[in-house]
Amino acid sequence: MDNRLATLPDLLMCKNGIQVTTAADWIRKRRPEILELFRTHVYGREPQPLSVRFHVAEEKGYMGGKATRKKVDITFTGPYGKGVIPLLLFVPNAIETDKPAPVFLLINNRDNDYLDLDQEEQDEFWPAKAIVDRGYAAAVFHVKDVDPDEHDGFRNGVHGIFEAPGTPDAQRPSDAWGTIAAWAWGASRVMDYLDTDTDLDANRVAVVGHSRGGKTALWAGALDERFAMIVSNNSGSTGAAISRGKKGETIYHINTRFPHWFAENYKKYNDRENELPVDQHMLLSLIAPRCVYVSSATEDTWADPQSEFLSLKLAEPAYRLLSAPGLGTHSFPQPETPIHGKKLGYHLRTGEHDLKEYDWHCFMDFADKNFNY
Ligand code: GCU
Numbered sequence: 001m002d003n004r005l006a007t008l009p010d011l012l013m014c015k016n017g018i019q020v021t022t023a024a025d026w027i028r029k030r031r032p033e034i035l036e037l038f039r040t041h042v043y044g045r046e047p048q049p050l051s052v053r054f055h056v057a058e059e060k061g062y063m064g065g066k067a068t069r070k071k072v073d074i075t076f077t078g079p080y081g082k083g084v085i086p087l088l089l090f091v092p093n094a095i096e097t098d099k100p101a102p103v104f105l106l107i108n109n110r111d112n113d114y115l116d117l118d119q120e121e122q123d124e125f126w127p128a129k130a131i132v133d134r135g136y137a138a139a140v141f142h143v144k145d146v147d148p149d150e151h152d153g154f155r156n157g158v159h160g161i162f163e164a165p166g167t168p169d170a171q172r173p174s175d176a177w178g179t180i181a182a183w184a185w186g187a188s189r190v191m192d193y194l195d196t197d198t199d200l201d202a203n204r205v206a207v208v209g210h211s212r213g214g215k216t217a218l219w220a221g222a223l224d225e226r227f228a229m230i231v232s233n234n235s236g237s238t239g240a241a242i243s244r245g246k247k248g249e250t251i252y253h254i255n256t257r258f259p260h261w262f263a264e265n266y267k268k269y270n271d272r273e274n275e276l277p278v279d280q281h282m283l284l285s286l287i288a289p290r291c292v293y294v295s296s297a298t299e300d301t302w303a304d305p306q307s308e309f310l311s312l313k314l315a316e317p318a319y320r321l322l323s324a325p326g327l328g329t330h331s332f333p334q335p336e337t338p339i340h341g342k343k344l345g346y347h348l349r350t351g352e353h354d355l356k357e358y359d360w361h362c363f364m365d366f367a368d369k370n371f372n373y
Pocket of ligand 1: 210211212213234235236237249254257302
């Protein structure tokens with residue numbers, strides 16, 4: 001496939017040198033090892049909330065009666081205070097059936113926070129009406145409500161709620177969580193709520209993220225096995241894309257421009273990709289046998305579509321161990337030719353780095369097929 005494959009860590013080889021050949025050994029031995037490697041070297045270690053509470057602040061009919069709009073405040077506490085994540089949800093009013101709705105949850109990293117969206121407004125980044133029309137609940141929260149996207153010495157947002165005030169950066173453990181891990185933690189707090197809402201099917205929740213949100217969705221899905229499907233759109237470096245030999249953004253670039261996104265340890269791998277004990281296909285493998293969908297855009301060379309696709313292919317051995325065949329094709333597809341395999345899906349869209357309604361329809365086509373297991 002690619003000569004960079006020679007330098008990749010072996011997905012199925014445990015630290016003690018033994019190859020995993022059974023589902024049980026994957027689940028008990030190799031998967032926890034890989035998760036721990038990502039915590040230590042890449043995203044950092046997340047804390048447990050002390051408490052999480054929900055308040056449904058609004059519940060009313062929208063979209064000509066097709067949906068109920070709910071606004072929920074998710075309040076969590078840590079040792080140094082509390083925070084609130086506002087969640088907006090449109091739940092389809094299933095007239096013919098009382099079945100709870102499957103959910104698409106967007107980790108929103110755009111300027112528009114959507115929290116006052118009503119039935120008139122539509123936007124391709126979060127096409128709530130199109131999602132509801134297809135029978136899914138559309139949910140969204142904004143990353144800034146978990147942790148602002150800036151390097152402030154980990155004082156604001158959720159970091160300040162879990163870390164002693166005044167801790168200098170240099171005294172933080174080198175595997176302390178960064179902002180991407182904080183956002184993923186926020187997605188799990190939203191999942192805590194979704195789990196309690198009887199209008200929703202908590203066993204069929206897809207978490208979707210674009211770009212930095214796509215990196216977040218993958219880490220959330222690796223940590224939190226309640227997410228049934230993870231969608232990573234144009235997530236590139238330290239998202240879906242294999243780091244070794246990657247074109248466009250490298251580990252050095254991302255750590256330099258966004259020093260707050262990852263654990264301090266990750267900086268050791270600036271321009272030293274080959275020394276990383278993991279690569280991003282191993283992140284995808286942590287989600288097995290749940291669904292993973294990766295999408296790329298032809299003009300998004302910074303993210304590197306070929307490297308995003310390669311990760312999915314290289315995660316397949318973990319899926320096969322868990323009896324899911326994967327993509328079922330080996331070649332990089334043409335634009336607008338989605339590959340919807342069992343549990344693994346991919347498409348390449350013509351155009352630039354963005355999340356469009358076309359992408360959403362591909363995600364929902366894949367969910368229609370894969371949620372019916
Ligand atoms: C920058 C960054 C990417 C990121 C993107 C985004 O381009 O380098 O890693 O994915 O922003 O979030 O839009």
